[in-house]
Amino acid sequence: MGQEEIRKGPWTEQEDLQLVCFVGLFGDRRWDFIAKVSGLNRTGKSCRLRWVNYLHPGLKRGKMTPHEEQLVIELQSQWGNRWSRIARRLPGRTDNEIKNYWRTHMRKKAQERKRSISPSSSNCSSSSSNNHPVDSQPVGNTGKDIFHDAGGPNTTAMRGQKRVEEEEEKHCTLEQIWKDMALLDEDIILPINDVYKGQGDNFSYLSIVSPIWDYGSDALWCMNEEESKMPLPMCDQFPCFQESGREY
DNA sequence: AACGAAATCAACCGCACCGGC
DNA sequence: CGCCGGTGCGGTTGATTTCGT
Numbered sequence: 509m510g511q512e513e514i515r516k517g518p519w520t521e522q523e524d525l526q527l528v529c530f531v532g533l534f535g536d537r538r539w540d541f542i543a544k545v546s547g548l549n550r551t552g553k554s555c556r557l558r559w560v561n562y563l564h565p566g567l568k569r570g571k572m573t574p575h576e577e578q579l580v581i582e583l584q585s586q587w588g589n590r591w592s593r594i595a596r597r598l599p600g601r602t603d604n605e606i607k608n609y610w611r612t613h614m615r616k617k618a619q620e621r622k623r624s625i626s627p628s629s630s631n632c633s634s635s636s637s638n639n640h641p642v643d644s645q646p647v648g649n650t651g652k653d654i655f656h657d658a659g660g661p662n663t664t665a666m667r668g669q670k671r672v673e674e675e676e677e678k679h680c681t682l683e684q685i686w687k688d689m690a691l692l693d694e695d696i697i698l699p700i701n702d703v704y705k706g707q708g709d710n711f712s713y714l715s716i717v718s719p720i721w722d723y724g725s726d727a728l729w730c731m732n733e734e735e736s737k738m739p740l741p742m743c744d745q746f747p748c749f750q751e752s753g754r755e756y
Numbered sequence: 757a758a759c760g761a762a763a764t765c766a767a768c769c770g771c772a773c774c775g776g777c
Numbered sequence: 778c779g780c781c782g783g784t785g786c787g788g789t790t791g792a793t794t795t796c797g798t
Contacts, residue, residue: 516768518792540783552783557767560785592786603786608765616763 515549519558523548527555528563536564561602568600572609580606581613 519527530546536559539552548555561567572580576598583594591603591610598606 518766537784551768553769553785554767556784561766589787604766607787612763 513549514551516554519562523550524558524563527558531559531563561604564602566600567602572601576601577609577613580609584610 515523526546526548527542530542534542534545536556539556541552543550543552543555546555550558579597580594583597587593589607589610591607595601595603595606
């Protein structure tokens with residue numbers, strides 16, 4: 509009541525600077541603490557989000573590259589809407605960014621499909637024989653489409669099953685999944701290595717790293733042991749960051 | 757140039773998990 | 778062993794920007 513109101517909405521440059529400063533001092537873990545001591549009238553959550561999605565020095569900005577797009581599509585079809593996990597496979601990209609990209613991507617795709625399959629009718633969208641569940645999502649008939657990221661398992665129900673799922677992954681090798689996918693999706697799985705080569709020498713996500721922070725061992729984009737073993741074709745293109753305790 | 761629609765981005769919300777006490 | 782606070786994740790919303798007419 510007597511307390512200053514918690515700020516919401518867009519961050520100002522000043523707030524950003526303040527946050528960066530305090531994260532530099534105290535690390536990017538104790539968000540509630542940072543929120544308090546920084547004097548920003550923000551919640552810890554809000555601070556964390558701002559840092560993770562916008563201020564983190566390792567963030568790659570700008571358009572998704574073709575191979576990133578490809579990877580998102582592939583991983584989404586494997587894991588469903590596990591955005592944070594997918595994001596770990598894309599150094600410099602955040603779960604939020606990928607989530608947004610996916611929504612955009614699927615909306616486009618749904619519309620294209622709608623157009624190409626049935627230009628005159630709108631009830632064509634849910635073909636049960638569709639290999640890509642997400643493709644079958646109808647586009648809403650209002651400005652805001654009713655879009656459900658349906659690919660993969662039901663993520664809400666899944667949350668309590670993370671452990672189980674991780675265990676499952678140990679037994680269900682991705683090689684198998686990849687083989688299956690390759691059969692299903694030959695048309696979309698590009699020779700990723702070629703795409704990646706296309707980035708040439710210019711592509712270096714490390715080169716965008718701010719020199720201010722030495723965050724190499726504490727990047728957002730790290731994988732746990734199991735993930736790092738996964739034989740995804742892209743993984744060996746990226747060095748695997750390992751998360752570790754941080755001392756500032 | 758103006759306007760509306762569509763796309764994109766940033767941020768919030770609610771829920772679940774985890775670790776400390 | 779249960780409670781509680783902090784953190785992380787996925788879903789959703791609203792503001793802004795871009796595009797098409």
